[in-house]
Amino acid sequence: MNNPTDGQPALEAVGLGRRYRGGWALRNCDFSLPAGRICGVVGPNGAGKSTLLALGARLLAPTEGELRVLGEAGNTPDLRRRVGFVAQDKPLYPRLTVAETLRLGRELNPDWDHRTAQRVLDQGQLDPKARIGSLSGGQRTRVALALALGKGPELLLLDEPMADLDPLARHQLMGILMAEAAERGTTIVLSSHILTELEGVIDHLLLVQSGRIRLAGDLEQILDAHRLLTGGDGSRLAPHTVVERRSTGRTTTALVRTDAPVDGSWESSRPTLEDLLLSYLRSPQTDTATDREAAA
Amino acid sequence: MSTTLHTERPARRTAPAATRPGRMRWLAWRQSRAGIAVLATGLLALAATLLFVHFSASATVATMERTGCRTPGSWSENGCFALVTRAEHLTGIFSQYLQPVITLLPVLIGMFLGAPLLAQEFERGTHRLVWAQSVTPARWLRARIGLPGLAVLLATGVLAVLSSWVWWTDVVHSPVAFDPPFGAFTYPAIGTAPVAWSLFAFALGLAVGLVLRRTVTAVLVTGALAGISLALMRLARPHLYPVTSGVQPVDQMISTFAQPTNAWLVNSGQVLADGTRVPDLDCYGGGGVDCSGTVARWGDYHPAGDLVPIQLVESGILLLLTIALLAFTFRRTGRAGA
Numbered sequence: 001m002n003n004p005t006d007g008q009p010a011l012e013a014v015g016l017g018r019r020y021r022g023g024w025a026l027r028n029c030d031f032s033l034p035a036g037r038i039c040g041v042v043g044p045n046g047a048g049k050s051t052l053l054a055l056g057a058r059l060l061a062p063t064e065g066e067l068r069v070l071g072e073a074g075n076t077p078d079l080r081r082r083v084g085f086v087a088q089d090k091p092l093y094p095r096l097t098v099a100e101t102l103r104l105g106r107e108l109n110p111d112w113d114h115r116t117a118q119r120v121l122d123q124g125q126l127d128p129k130a131r132i133g134s135l136s137g138g139q140r141t142r143v144a145l146a147l148a149l150g151k152g153p154e155l156l157l158l159d160e161p162m163a164d165l166d167p168l169a170r171h172q173l174m175g176i177l178m179a180e181a182a183e184r185g186t187t188i189v190l191s192s193h194i195l196t197e198l199e200g201v202i203d204h205l206l207l208v209q210s211g212r213i214r215l216a217g218d219l220e221q222i223l224d225a226h227r228l229l230t231g232g233d234g235s236r237l238a239p240h241t242v243v244e245r246r247s248t249g250r251t252t253t254a255l256v257r258t259d260a261p262v263d264g265s266w267e268s269s270r271p272t273l274e275d276l277l278l279s280y281l282r283s284p285q286t287d288t289a290t291d292r293e294a295a296a
Numbered sequence: 297m298s299t300t301l302h303t304e305r306p307a308r309r310t311a312p313a314a315t316r317p318g319r320m321r322w323l324a325w326r327q328s329r330a331g332i333a334v335l336a337t338g339l340l341a342l343a344a345t346l347l348f349v350h351f352s353a354s355a356t357v358a359t360m361e362r363t364g365c366r367t368p369g370s371w372s373e374n375g376c377f378a379l380v381t382r383a384e385h386l387t388g389i390f391s392q393y394l395q396p397v398i399t400l401l402p403v404l405i406g407m408f409l410g411a412p413l414l415a416q417e418f419e420r421g422t423h424r425l426v427w428a429q430s431v432t433p434a435r436w437l438r439a440r441i442g443l444p445g446l447a448v449l450l451a452t453g454v455l456a457v458l459s460s461w462v463w464w465t466d467v468v469h470s471p472v473a474f475d476p477p478f479g480a481f482t483y484p485a486i487g488t489a490p491v492a493w494s495l496f497a498f499a500l501g502l503a504v505g506l507v508l509r510r511t512v513t514a515v516l517v518t519g520a521l522a523g524i525s526l527a528l529m530r531l532a533r534p535h536l537y538p539v540t541s542g543v544q545p546v547d548q549m550i551s552t553f554a555q556p557t558n559a560w561l562v563n564s565g566q567v568l569a570d571g572t573r574v575p576d577l578d579c580y581g582g583g584g585v586d587c588s589g590t591v592a593r594w595g596d597y598h599p600a601g602d603l604v605p606i607q608l609v610e611s612g613i614l615l616l617l618t619i620a621l622l623a624f625t626f627r628r629t630g631r632a633g634a
Contacts, residue, residue: 057424057428080430080431080432084428085424086428087424089421091420091421091422091424091425092422094420100326104326105429107323108323108431109429111430
């Protein structure tokens with residue numbers, strides 16, 4: 001099994017920023033992801049999730065700051081071997097067959113693990129002679145993941161990997177990813193806007209919104225630091241940092257961040273991952289400076 | 297003792313000391329083989345036609361010599377007429393069909409081998425697939441470009457040798473054909489021109505495809521740019537090497553300077569009594585100069601022997617442009633690869 005405290009973080013951003021022609025996609029990002037984690041990168045569309053993953057895959061260079069990947073600040077041939085990446089649109093050569101696409105992986109990667117790649121394909125009952133162009137979106141996703149897993153990377157960056165998979169395939173592939181992480185200590189970073197698919201899978205969270213990191217850290221610690229409160233009087237939230245407050249009739253529901261004990265008049269519970277994410281996503285104006293303490 | 301400590305450390309992945317980088321050869325071949333097959337088919341068709349022209353034409357000329365039909369004076373005789381017609385027809389295959397096709401070949405290579413190569417990768421985003429493997433963008437590009445580039449070099453090289461040989465033995469020295477080396481379709485079909493132009497157009501297609509990142513647009517723009525380059529070079533060609541100047545006495549049979557056989561007349565005119573040289577265009581082309589008092593004719597021309605230096609200079613220019621385009625392609629790809 002892996003030991004997260006051993007060695008360098010898998011990803012470490014320091015003042016990271018990336019600007020496109022239209023403006024900043026990411027700015028002032030600081031976080032550290034220990035090795036061996038399964039990290040969910042969550043945020044609304046256009047938040048900067050894909051930019052962050054492409055920076056990690058070295059398909060983009062940062063405009064400012066840096067993103068250290070497995071301890072490396074730049075890009076080296078050695079780093080290329082150790083990092084796997086599947087882009088959101090799952091690019092594959094449409095005229096190659098499934099078997100030829102695996103051959104591509106074998107030829108281009110010195111650490112190629114054919115059994116893992118083949119296992120991913122076999123679960124989907126893919127015909128090795130089928131051309132990629134004739135496959136459905138879900139089948140192509142499977143081939144792309146087989147290629148990424150067969151590479152045997154230490155860090156696997158997956159941009160919206162499950163978006164076009166049916167629930168069964170999603171479950172199978174999540175199982176494979178979890179097994180990969182457990183067996184080899186692979187660090188997996190996956191972005192998603194389907195919150196339910198992350199529950200019970202990720203153990204680390206990176207919440208990206210409007211090009212900023214709003215939450216970064218161990219999932220359990222983040223959840224422990226928040227309370228979901230339900231009660232009658234919204235005025236007595238004073239000592240806590242209120243992430244979101246909603247009132248329906250005479251009942252107020254609030255998600256707060258607090259270490260202090262909660263007033264007895266509130267019904268208090270630990271939020272689920274979905275409660276937490278939805279509250280943050282619905283209230284983009286919450287002060288980010290205090291958010292970032294959770295990462296520390 | 298210390299060795300056991302080392303082995304206890306959970307070895308993640310025992311990296312070999314000399315890490316084998318990814319092998320691009322298979323993928324490059326897999327992606328280039330269709331284009332190379334088309335190129336090879338085209339080469340075979342053209343080579344077969346060239347060989348047919350050579351063997352048929354030389355046999356016909358041999359028959360003409362045997363039957364005393366070689367000199368123009370005999371051509372009106374019945375037996376000779378058929379032979380001359382046949383010889384003209386054979387050299388015509390070369391001058392009227394093969395030469396334009398070989399002249400156009402570099403444009404086709406740029407459009408259909410060069411332009412789609414990178415445009416398609418970037419249009420589909422598949423460059424990210426390859427760059428997510430263990431090869432660097434530079435290595436990928438070297439293999440991806442190198443293999444079809446080598447095929448272009450070999451195919452056009454063979455074609456240029458065959459074409460020059462047929463032109464030299466069966467056309468320019470034929471008793472029936474007149475095909476000076478500087479002709480609009482002759483010059484680009486012989487010597488180093490087919491090779492240099494093909495490599496240039498291929499590199500042009502790569503760079504255009506990389507910039508535009510759209511296959512169809514890149515194909516059309518490459519075709520247009522290659523065509524413009526051919527036209528511009530044709531304008532520049534007479535100035536690539538110093539001309540030979542000559543003066544001839546006035547001959548009542550012809551009104552202008554008569555250049556030697558197979559030479560390229562670049563400029564010509566009349567010498568007036570006071571020694572001034574007036575271009576023919578000013579005398580006959582509505583220039584309004586009275587040239588009735590002409591005492592001699594002058595002309596600037598490239599003799600047939602200038603073919604080799606002019607082709608070498610032109611090929612050198614094209615080679616430099618090719619290198620510049622490739623350097624641009626590599627630098628831009630390297631930047632995109634962060």
